[in-house]
Amino acid sequence: MTDIRTILEERLQAAFDTVEAGADPVLRPSDHADFQVNGTLPLAKRLGRNPRELAEGLLAAVDLGGICETVEVSGPGFLNLTLSAGFLADQLQAMAADEALGLAPTADPVTVVVDYSAPNVAKEMHVGHLRSTIIGDALVRLLQAAGHEVVRENHVGDWGTPFGMLIEHLLDLGEEEATSELSVGDLDGFYRQARASFDADEAFAARARARVVLLQSGDPETLRLWGILVGQSIAYFDEVYAKLGVLLTDADVVGESFYNPMLEGVVADLEALGLLVENDGARCVFPPGFANRQGDPLPLIIRKSDGGYGYAATDLAAIRDRVDRLGAGRILYVVGAPQAQHLQMCFAVARLAGWLPEGVEAVHVAFGSVLGPDRKVFRTRAGSTVKLVDLLDEAVARAAGEVAERNPDLDEGTRRDMARALGVGAVKYADLSNDRAKDYVFDMDRMLAAQGDTGPYLQYAHARVRNIFARGEVDPPPAGSPLVLAEPAERALGLRLLRFGDAVAGARQAADPHRLCLFLYETASAFSSFYDHCPVLKAPDGPTRLSRLALADLTARVLARGLGLLGIEAPDRM
């Protein structure tokens, strides 16, 4: 099926071309009609003509027969388009018959590498990882749905100086004891103890430093111990991912250590290109356009004065690997906003070195911080970071209370599934429905509220639709069933549903899931209004009943699919 927007744009373009070839009609949704054409005003300005007269002329020239009920010149010279109910009904019928709900695959699929989540070995996942993981997951789903080849990369922090003390702590505890501690997910406890020994015990610190050297020199026994830490942590991350219901698995882990063998080449090649500058013993690149607080050029440190590699070296190696080995046409970094400058510098250096060719896009999909009620970075009352699992468990537990109250008749397993879908969905939706770039205040009461722009409200709307069929013991009408949009609420819902493709495309192009959230909330609202005003099972006649059932079914499918693209479940009951 061809979406309405495309159809309208084609017809309008033909009319605009008669006045000035290529003039953009600037078609937009409107508060005053279904769509409005804004392009008349700039065009009139350019031609020095009266905008209303020009609009009148275009109105006469444009062929919208069978599509629009009315087209009129309005205000200073806009064209207001009101679609005909019959056309809308036909479009909806086609959409309902389409498995993909009108979501068309992209014309130019590329390989997109999405770098997200990135927890640290032997460190707890916290709310910062929540944002990266959830936003990244939604973007992966949106891109896959468009037919892009998506490579998920979880850039786990599995290398660096802290591993000296972590390995020594592991030895002090004994392998078995350490393994069991890590397997229950007390990662922060493990890390804290290691840190404490390092700070308090000089002998331990010396062992830790020696251990770093062994690790970096590839000592087999040290690598084996390191592998225990990494393996246990990744197993733990997998549990968290499963709890979150995201697509990431341990197969997507491409840790920092993966790039170790490539670092020497990064340095050598930068050297050969003449980009590397020795500065205070460190080897740096100074990409143009970056300055420090004195206004001097800002370095990207590739190799530290102690001979170790900076994380910039790893990030550059990753870019090369993604372009050369994975064939990336676009790389998305779902990373917090504070790292903007670092990433921009890496991209700049990669461009200078020719590792990031002209046609390959590198995009920092930046996001703001999660704040506590005091508007400071979210922490527990004790001042430590909040464990992601604790947060999820609390959300699910609260949802479970709600579910038990409303569905005392259901068996425990079903209730548990519902509570999980509800609790996790609430947390995800709250995060995704905010503008990525902004900080947001974490408020569990609000995200779990059943009213307002929340996950539970959307899931409820979906469950309500599904329940029409369960309660009425009817199946959704077969594909191709005719629709009638007689009531204003039917028309409003129908028009809303037809904008699904636009909403999905917009969210994908801007890498901004909150646009899809907004659409889904509006859809749920439109459905609720429709459901209140238009009896479905008790419709006045057979054709109306069938049409409303078809509209209800399409609503359920759009909500479920839309939520699915965000990584949020849509249970049939709740």
Added chain:
RNA sequence: GCCCUCGUAGCUCAGCGGAUAGAGCACCGGCCUCCGGAGCCGGUGGCGCAGGUUCGAGUCCUGCCGAGGGCGCCA
């Protein structure tokens, strides 16, 4: 000091250069002859300040004020 992001209703947020700036929460008032009231319908209330570009600015540009973040060997 320089750079980046953000200032929209009491609170939390939408708003793709277009008309009278929209929601939700809270508050006030309606709707149970109703298929799920976790709902629907209505009301009160707002673009940080000052310039500029434009036919038209919440949106783009400049300056100021305010908040957060970044600014050479942690990732």
